Amino acid sequence: MKLVLSRKGFDQGSGGAPSPIFEDGSLFSIPIPDGRTRQRYGDMRHGLHDIGEVVSHLTKGRYTGRSPAHVDPDLHKERIDRRDGWRPAFGQTGAAQRHLENQGVGTGDIFLFFGWFRDVSRNVDGIWRPTPGGRDIHAFHGWMQIGEVLDLSSGRATDWLHYPWLCDHPHVSRGAEPNNTIYIASETLALPGCIASAVAGGGRMSRLTEATTLTAQRQPKKSVWSLPDWFAPDSGRSLSYHVDHNRWTTTETGVNLKTVGRGQEFVIDIGDDKRALDWVSALITSAI
Template identity: 40%
Template sequence: MVAVRSLLQNAFMKLILSRKGFDSSAGGCPSPVFPDGSFYTLPIPDSRSRITYGDIRHEGLNVGKLVADLTGDRRGGARKAHLDPDLIADAYPRETGWRPCLGQTGAAQGHLRKQQVGEGDLFLFFGLFRDVEKQGRCWQFVKQARPFHGLWGWLQIGEVYRIDELSDSDLQWARYHPHFHGQPDGGNTLYVASDALQLGGRSTGLPGAGVFGGLEDRLRLTAPDAASTTQWRLPRCFYPDSADTAMSFHGNLARWSRDGDDCTLRSASRGQEFVLDTIEYPGVVSWLREIL
């Protein structure tokens, strides 16, 4: 039986729905969806970071100007940004050897450790978004547009490092990262992307980390007619068999209901990392193949 489970662990992995980017509490507003359907996930503020919003570029846009427009903060471009997860190579000047990565610490990292998240497991990032439009030279939110939660990127774990245990010569390419510039913390962890994404033990032909091109309906978590952004619609394969195997933070089965081929979830408003073991929910791997 142990051998069978070991084989399953090689074929399946843990999926982490990971909340990242601006929202009402971190940054003060949603991230923008542009008129052409593309989007950008705004990194949250971080006074200890060495990166300003004005240092970051996205498709020719100065992210500092974008932050200033959408928040109404004229000094937005000079404020420090927590560029994490860092998935886009040309967003910021890179050292040789750079790889996409994610840092985590504190209670969120403690939860990932408790859930035994490690190499081969998959972060699927979600955030809060809202449509924007250009008014003159400035970006603004479309008044009638409602915010929603959407999936925006992924990172499959290739390597895991405890940052405080690294020597000064280790991972020189990562020294810009904000998790190298906080207070000493034994739990401070860097997750580095794998070279290629594998699902169910098979190659997908995709890189180990990346960002979706747009937020199509298949990537929207908030149900179409929901009164709240936290009212999600998910494929039926997420519906929990029991409280013990449900996605973490969502073991209260009263949060869930069946809805035809889908299910609805009153998602937790707190918590960053929602972990699901796909050994228990193999249909989720099939769903991942459809959206990635």
């Protein structure tokens, strides 16, 4: 089994602002902007919060509730009205998809989606802003085990018409595009001996926990992560783009990793390692 640590949501390059950690500890990963889609930030809600308003405030008006959003990965069923049969799905293309192919990612493998988050709160004027002195971190916000892989590179609607609920996904309307691919979640998560079958094959992590926090404690840079020691190259396996041993430091609890500046998909083959499977299980169940 392979794990894919997949960077998704607002960041400095796409959106220019963090996604919010609200005062109740809940997370909302803001999708990146995309002028080719029909979904709008103003159509999104998180509890009682208007995400269009949050986006407008955090980006200082660069994007508003009327701005279109690239909702991908699409993990949250209640975000909009759905057709029957809906399942979580994630699309990829270009160099990032070629990397997934070269790493042999396919059915049964698991995406763990992460992004940039900051604590936010309303100031005295009612404007959402990063909370002074609050957390500024990378954190996991969703998961998806691959149940099916669809090749949409031809641009033909017949490639996805057996899955009519995909009609709202941003990757089905791109036309002919080399290696345009959609990964569809399995019905349930299958980690033998680790997790009950009642857990969905994909979903969002709705709250921040110690387990879902990637950034190491007392680190000034959010790109320095705390991970279990089996991630490190010395374990006999390697995380793609991070094979340089100088990026890894042993700690009392595992390893710290200085992550690469850019990159979307980082892949590690965990095989049937019980330690790794237990870690994935604990990660997901801590935040749903």
